Amino acid sequence: MVQNVVVLRFANRVFSPLWNRDNIANVVVTFKENFGTEGRGGYFDEFGIIRDVMQNHLLQILCLIAMERPISMEANDIRDEKVKVLRCMRPLSLDDVVVGQYVADPENGKPGYLDDPTVPAGSITPTYAVAALYVDNERWQGVPFIVRAGKALNEKKCEVRIQFKDVIADILPSGAVHRNELVLRVQPNEAVYMKLMTKRPGMGFGAEETELDLTYNRRFTDLKLPDAYERLLLDVLVGSQINFVRTDELREAWRVFTPALHALESQRVAPHPYPYGVRNGPPQADEFMRRLGFTFSGQYFYPHGGSGAGPVKQPSDRATDSKPPKLA
Ligand SMILES: NC(=O)C1=CN([C@@H]2O[C@H](COP(=O)(O)OP(=O)(O)OC[C@H]3O[C@@H](n4cnc5c(N)ncnc54)[C@H](OP(=O)(O)O)[C@@H]3O)[C@@H](O)[C@H]2O)C=CC1
Numbered sequence: 001m002v003q004n005v006v007v008l009r010f011a012n013r014v015f016s017p018l019w020n021r022d023n024i025a026n027v028v029v030t031f032k033e034n035f036g037t038e039g040r041g042g043y044f045d046e047f048g049i050i051r052d053v054m055q056n057h058l059l060q061i062l063c064l065i066a067m068e069r070p071i072s073m074e075a076n077d078i079r080d081e082k083v084k085v086l087r088c089m090r091p092l093s094l095d096d097v098v099v100g101q102y103v104a105d106p107e108n109g110k111p112g113y114l115d116d117p118t119v120p121a122g123s124i125t126p127t128y129a130v131a132a133l134y135v136d137n138e139r140w141q142g143v144p145f146i147v148r149a150g151k152a153l154n155e156k157k158c159e160v161r162i163q164f165k166d167v168i169a170d171i172l173p174s175g176a177v178h179r180n181e182l183v184l185r186v187q188p189n190e191a192v193y194m195k196l197m198t199k200r201p202g203m204g205f206g207a208e209e210t211e212l213d214l215t216y217n218r219r220f221t222d223l224k225l226p227d228a229y230e231r232l233l234l235d236v237l238v239g240s241q242i243n244f245v246r247t248d249e250l251r252e253a254w255r256v257f258t259p260a261l262h263a264l265e266s267q268r269v270a271p272h273p274y275p276y277g278v279r280n281g282p283p284q285a286d287e288f289m290r291r292l293g294f295t296f297s298g299q300y301f302y303p304h305g306g307s308g309a310g311p312v313k314q315p316s317d318r319a320t321d322s323k324p325p326k327l328a
């Protein structure tokens with residue numbers, strides 16, 4: 001799916017005119033895990049969530065979303081474009097990051113980070129972080145790239161969510177129209193879907209949020225999708241560097257993150273606590289995203305269940321739904 005970002009962007013005419021600050025309100029790159037360190041805290045505590053997944057994995061995805069069209073699909077041509085994105089990024093400031101650390105949820109028998117015997121007592125290592133990164137170039141000036149990663153959350157998920165700007169001079173009643181979103185779900189159950197408004201079927205003129213949906217396991221039924229690590233091992237065996245980071249990219253990635261990492265440590269910034277299993281880390285994280293312009297309507301209803309894995313609902317079930325059921 002991560003490689004698909006390049007094909008989706010550059011092999012489809014439909015996205016190119018929209019892929020810029022005039023049309024995109026924000027981009028959210030998310031990595032969530034539904035388990036804590038659970039015995040691996042000794043390793044994790046030295047690094048924390050920003051070094052563990054944000055400075056590397058999430059930043060790589062961000063670069064693929066933000067970069068210009070590479071000259072070719074050759075590894076070095078793609079890396080040239082990624083490094084240009086990184087060079088346009090200002091270093092992360094402490095004002096643009098919220099950190100959290102999970103605490104026990106005794107009701108569900110879940111331990112806190114500090115209960116892990118391999119974690120030093122009193123550690124202030126973040127297990128959750130959300131940060132706003134900015135690419136200061138003509139295409140992206142002012143658009144927040146919100147990257148967030150956390151352990152011990154409600155689900156295991158990696159996705160990119162591109163939230164488009166509100167429609168101008170809306171002709172429908174106020175609040176009826178929600179923003180378009182393009183979602184690239186990397187895991188689990190790979191999917192690309194576009195959330196958009198349609199007229200609710202029937203006699204009325206009400207608008208409803210629906211989707212154009214490409215769920216891989218429905219569209220490509222006879223295919224075994226390789227695991228990310230299988231793909232990387234194969235790259236090593238055939239000598240392909242397309243999925244590996246070049247030294248100049250790495251240097252730039254650290255230039256962006258090191259000042260905030262050092263400030264967090266030298267100022268001993270205490271992470272905000274969040275109970276094991278919550279959706280998005282500490283409450284300050286949702287507040288931070290709202291301030292950056294991320295909107296959540298809570299009105300969208302997907303009939304096939306969360307992550308597209310649940311049972312398919314029948315249209316007749318839907319007709320009788322007076323209110324969309326809340327998805328877990
Ligand atoms: N092909 C497929 O498999 C498809 C599956 N679906 C499924 O349908 C469901 C709804 O889809 P979608 O609208 O994309 O996703 P969600 O409604 O789950 O979430 C949309 C975004 O809003 C955030 N959010 C959720 N609740 C709140 C809240 N209370 N306050 C602030 N922000 C919030 C989410 O964060 P967070 O990520 O932390 O939850 C996410 O970034 C999902 O389960 C999705 O997987 C939808 C379309 C296609």
Ligand SMILES: O=C1O[C@H](COP(=O)(O)O)[C@@H](O)[C@H](O)[C@H]1O
Pocket residue numbers: 033052053228
């Ligand atoms: O690199 C890392 O990734 C894993 C998650 O990888 P996944 O393939 O299982 O999704 C993460 O748990 C670990 O902390 C991190 O070092």
